[in-house]
Amino acid sequence: MRDNVFSKKVFIKSVKDNLMTQYRKDLSTASNQEIFQAVCVSVKDVIMDEWLATQQTFAREQPKTVYYLSMEFLMGRALGNILLNLSAYDEVDEALKELGLNINEIEDEEPDPALGNGGLGRLAACFLDSLATLGYAACGCGIRYRYGMFKQQIIDGFQVEVPDNWLEHGYPFELRRSEYRYEVKFGGHVEQEVDENGKLSFVQKNYRSVWAIPHDIPIVGYKNNLIDTLIIWDAEAKEVFSLDSFDKGDYQKAVEEEMLARNLVDVLYPNDNHVAGKELRLKQQYFFVSASIQRAIERFKQKNDNLMDMPKKIVFQMNDTHPTVAVAELMRILLDEEHLEWDEAWEITTHCVAYTNHTIMAEALEKWPIEIFERLLPRVYQIIDEINRRFVLEIQTRYPGNEEKIRKMAILYDGQVRMAHLAIVAGFSVNGVAKLHTEILMKQELRDFYEMFPDKFNNKTNGITQRRFLGHGNRLLAKWVTDKVGDKWYTDLTVLKDLTEFADVPKAQEEFMEIKRKNKVRLAKYIKEHNGIDVNPDSIFDVQVKRLHEYKRQLLNILHVMYLYNVIKEDPNVDIYPRTFIFGAKAAAGYETAKKTIKLINNVAEVINNDPDINGKIKVVFIEDYKVSNAEMIFAAADVSEQISTASKEASGTGNMKFMLNGAITLGTLDGANVEMYDEVGADNIFIFGMSADEVINHEKLHDYNPIDIYNNDPQIKKVLNQLVDGTYSANDRELFRTLFNSLLHDKEADRYFILADFRSYAKAQQKINRYYQDKKSWAKSAILNVANAGKFSSDRTIQEYVDDIWHLDKVTIDNTG
Numbered sequence: 072m073r074d075n076v077f078s079k080k081v082f083i084k085s086v087k088d089n090l091m092t093q094y095r096k097d098l099s100t101a102s103n104q105e106i107f108q109a110v111c112v113s114v115k116d117v118i119m120d121e122w123l124a125t126q127q128t129f130a131r132e133q134p135k136t137v138y139y140l141s142m143e144f145l146m147g148r149a150l151g152n153i154l155l156n157l158s159a160y161d162e163v164d165e166a167l168k169e170l171g172l173n174i175n176e177i178e179d180e181e182p183d184p185a186l187g188n189g190g191l192g193r194l195a196a197c198f199l200d201s202l203a204t205l206g207y208a209a210c211g212c213g214i215r216y217r218y219g220m221f222k223q224q225i226i227d228g229f230q231v232e233v234p235d236n237w238l239e240h241g242y243p244f245e246l247r248r249s250e251y252r253y254e255v256k257f258g259g260h261v262e263q264e265v266d267e268n269g270k271l272s273f274v275q276k277n278y279r280s281v282w283a284i285p286h287d288i289p290i291v292g293y294k295n296n297l298i299d300t301l302i303i304w305d306a307e308a309k310e311v312f313s314l315d316s317f318d319k320g321d322y323q324k325a326v327e328e329e330m331l332a333r334n335l336v337d338v339l340y341p342n343d344n345h346v347a348g349k350e351l352r353l354k355q356q357y358f359f360v361s362a363s364i365q366r367a368i369e370r371f372k373q374k375n376d377n378l379m380d381m382p383k384k385i386v387f388q389m390n391d392t393h394p395t396v397a398v399a400e401l402m403r404i405l406l407d408e409e410h411l412e413w414d415e416a417w418e419i420t421t422h423c424v425a426y427t428n429h430t431i432m433a434e435a436l437e438k439w440p441i442e443i444f445e446r447l448l449p450r451v452y453q454i455i456d457e458i459n460r461r462f463v464l465e466i467q468t469r470y471p472g473n474e475e476k477i478r479k480m481a482i483l484y485d486g487q488v489r490m491a492h493l494a495i496v497a498g499f500s501v502n503g504v505a506k507l508h509t510e511i512l513m514k515q516e517l518r519d520f521y522e523m524f525p526d527k528f529n530n531k532t533n534g535i536t537q538r539r540f541l542g543h544g545n546r547l548l549a550k551w552v553t554d555k556v557g558d559k560w561y562t563d564l565t566v567l568k569d570l571t572e573f574a575d576v577p578k579a580q581e582e583f584m585e586i587k588r589k590n591k592v593r594l595a596k597y598i599k600e601h602n603g604i605d606v607n608p609d610s611i612f613d614v615q616v617k618r619l620h621e622y623k624r625q626l627l628n629i630l631h632v633m634y635l636y637n638v639i640k641e642d643p644n645v646d647i648y649p650r651t652f653i654f655g656a657k658a659a660a661g662y663e664t665a666k667k668t669i670k671l672i673n674n675v676a677e678v679i680n681n682d683p684d685i686n687g688k689i690k691v692v693f694i695e696d697y698k699v700s701n702a703e704m705i706f707a708a709a710d711v712s713e714q715i716s717t718a719s720k721e722a723s724g725t726g727n728m729k730f731m732l733n734g735a736i737t738l739g740t741l742d743g744a745n746v747e748m749y750d751e752v753g754a755d756n757i758f759i760f761g762m763s764a765d766e767v768i769n770h771e772k773l774h775d776y777n778p779i780d781i782y783n784n785d786p787q788i789k790k791v792l793n794q795l796v797d798g799t800y801s802a803n804d805r806e807l808f809r810t811l812f813n814s815l816l817h818d819k820e821a822d823r824y825f826i827l828a829d830f831r832s833y834a835k836a837q838q839k840i841n842r843y844y845q846d847k848k849s850w851a852k853s854a855i856l857n858v859a860n861a862g863k864f865s866s867d868r869t870i871q872e873y874v875d876d877i878w879h880l881d882k883v884t885i886d887n888t889g
């Protein structure tokens with residue numbers, strides 16, 4: 072069937088027909104958005120058949136299914152990716168050309184569904200792509216936020232948040248399935264009842280409830296006819312509120328349920344690695360978790376009659392602590408609705424749920440006040456209380472008389488529910504996302520739990536999908552790679568190793584650098600259009616794109632730019648190869664220091680870019696609204712990848728891998744997955760600087776770090792810091808950056824991310840890069856070797872490890888002849 076629709080002729084006809092039936096327009100009168108919608112309908116026709124075939128195969132073969140529970144899925148645009156995975160991209164490209172259309176412009180019409188903040192959400196999206204491609208039954212479960220991650224505008228150098236109304240024109244790839252809705256209950260109180268068999272049961276009374284309505288989004292496997300599903304849940308009021316309900320009885324209840332449904336899924340919390348502790352967020356968590364578990368159990372029961380077999384067919388992977396209320400919700404359903412005994416329910420739960428930790432940042436640990444929990448989820452709270460009671464007994468048996476252990480490990484403590492503890496106690500697997508991260512969890516953060524449950528702990532180093540981040544994002548390099556080593560890399564990234572032999576070949580080096588240059592020209596054009604800044608495609612593109620957070624140290628990067636500026640001002644002939652420092656980052660709306668850093672970057676850009684003395688040596692660009700769609704283009708164009716977090720703070724990082732795959736050379740600390748990238752690519756092809764994780768952790772323990780000493784003893788650093796408050800970058804308001812200045816020198820925990828401690832070592836590494844780039848051959852060789860050694864960082868590898876060690880899924884093949 073595919074061949075048919077994607078033969079050029081059939082496809083063109085189908086698009087034209089769709090334009091006619093949907094809009095009564097032809098190509099000459101339709102807008103690009105209308106053409107985009109028409110193209111999507113044509114593509115959807117193909118998908119529908121395969122989607123159905125996949126679901127039928129799953130129903131028949133009953134493979135074990137992973138339910139990936141995640142508050143965030145940062146999918147990025149679907150059209151291009153779907154075409155690529157259907158192996159129809161080139162045909163559609165040509166077909167559109169024949170119609171006088173440019174596929175990129177059509178793709179640009181798609182809203183970028185940004186239902187996530189950053190790394191964790193994008194990882195979930197890569198995982199779904201790999202699951203489908205590897206042939207596993209998977210169901211992503213998330214929330215259909217009406218407003219995703221805000222759009223960022225930069226106005227006068229400041230970040231301004233604009234709502235992201237991604238559903239404005241309708242989302243062509245979702246399928247609303249109101250027939251599969253579930254009820255989710257909040258509030259009220261619990262009553263004990265004795266049923267007809269004399270058994271005690273717990274019933275939630277006087278609650279408010281909403282419908283959870285699933286919307287299915289297809290996850291198209293790469294050339295294998297398999298289509299998995301991402302379900303995003305929308306909330307709907309149980310009955311449309313009308314004034315008539317005066318008569319029907321509970322007016323107040325009707326109003327409250329209407330309000331509940333209306334607000335529940337309005338907006339994604341734009342915090343990354345920082346909890347806001349808002350009650351609505353807990354409601355969101357319970358809402359999508361409850362609906363997803365209800366659905367999983369219902370599906371299971373359609374074909375199985377023994378619930379004790381659930382662990383053979385279902386695994387729930389909890390993406391960080393956000394969905395860990397799943398533990399108690401699963402218990403509740405098994406106890407109250409399926410009428411199992413506690414021990415049976417616990418047996419099932421503890422073999423069905425697994426937990427991934429994505430961060431060691433203390434401020435990201437989710438803890439909910441018991442008061443909120445109890446009020447919002449009274450029965451779920453009772454169950455958590457009982458899980459905690461039993462767990463505390465276990466601690467006491469294991470460590471008699473050791474109150475300290477209870478204090479440190481209990482799930483309920485100090486008036487709070489500690490979600491990570493709940494996840495670890497109930498989960499049969501606890502994993503970190505890079506080797507170093509997992510080690511830190513086992514030795515420091517979760518040490519007591521590791522001691523008690525060593526077998527639960529394991530590492531799964533993150534990965535990225537090469538289909539989107541090379542195949543789609545960097546078509547030129549993808550073709551070059553295929554020419555050199557064949558196209559097997561689409562499903563086996565380790566074949567990139569075969570590029571090694573080309574690293575030393577001058578012709579290959581030239582081709583590679585030419586592709587990089589073309590990608591830089593493409594990005595330069597984007598920057599000109601979006602930022603109005605001219606950049607030189609022959610300069611080094613030095614890029615830091617990621618969420619703005621103090622631990623990621625964008626401040627270190629920009630302070631170094633300020634330092635370079637001083638160096639050039641002092642000696643205009645200094646040997647500095649032209650460099651463009653490119654930033655892209657969103658700051659959480661309430662994160663003042665992060666927002667100030669954005670303003671600083673923009674003000675530094677303003678000063679430096681307009682100073683004729685600089686003579687094109689350095690330029691600073693802040694790319695507005697960094698998101699998945701422009702990220703693909705940015706990775707492709709980068710020469711230097713800045714991965715400069717304070718060692719021990721970045722759990723893994725995944726942007727680092729995307730840059731590497733696109734042949735950028737990493738400038739980084741030995742943090743997160745950088746450590747493993749270093750192991751793969753070798754010391755000659757990566758620039759490492761700064762303190763090690765152990766050193767950082769030691770300073771934190773000893774409280775012996777004093778940034779003032781560095782400030783006082785290093786005149787160049789002193790000068791840069793003083794420029795934060797002497798008007799150099801804020802002539803009209805010298806106090807503008809005082810908070811940044813103080814955060815480095817005078818706050819209680821001054822420079823808690825060791826920026827000054829690592830500054831010299833960073834500057835030195837930057838200087839090495841300056842020299843190395845001028846040796847074009849060596850640079851090209853290293854860059855090619857980065858691509859060649861990126862094989863490990865495919866999310867296909869990661870997913871296969873999850874399957875082998877945690878999920879134990881069955882491989883499925885879809886027969887497409889039927």
Ligand code: 26W
Nearest residue numbers: 190191344345429435504721722723724725
């Ligand atoms: C509750 C507030 C909150 C929101 C988001 C806390 C924590 C988060 C996420 C865990 C933050 C996040 O995205 N973490 C990133 O996860 C990536 C995927 O594993 C890692 O590569 C990054 O290092 C990690 O920061």
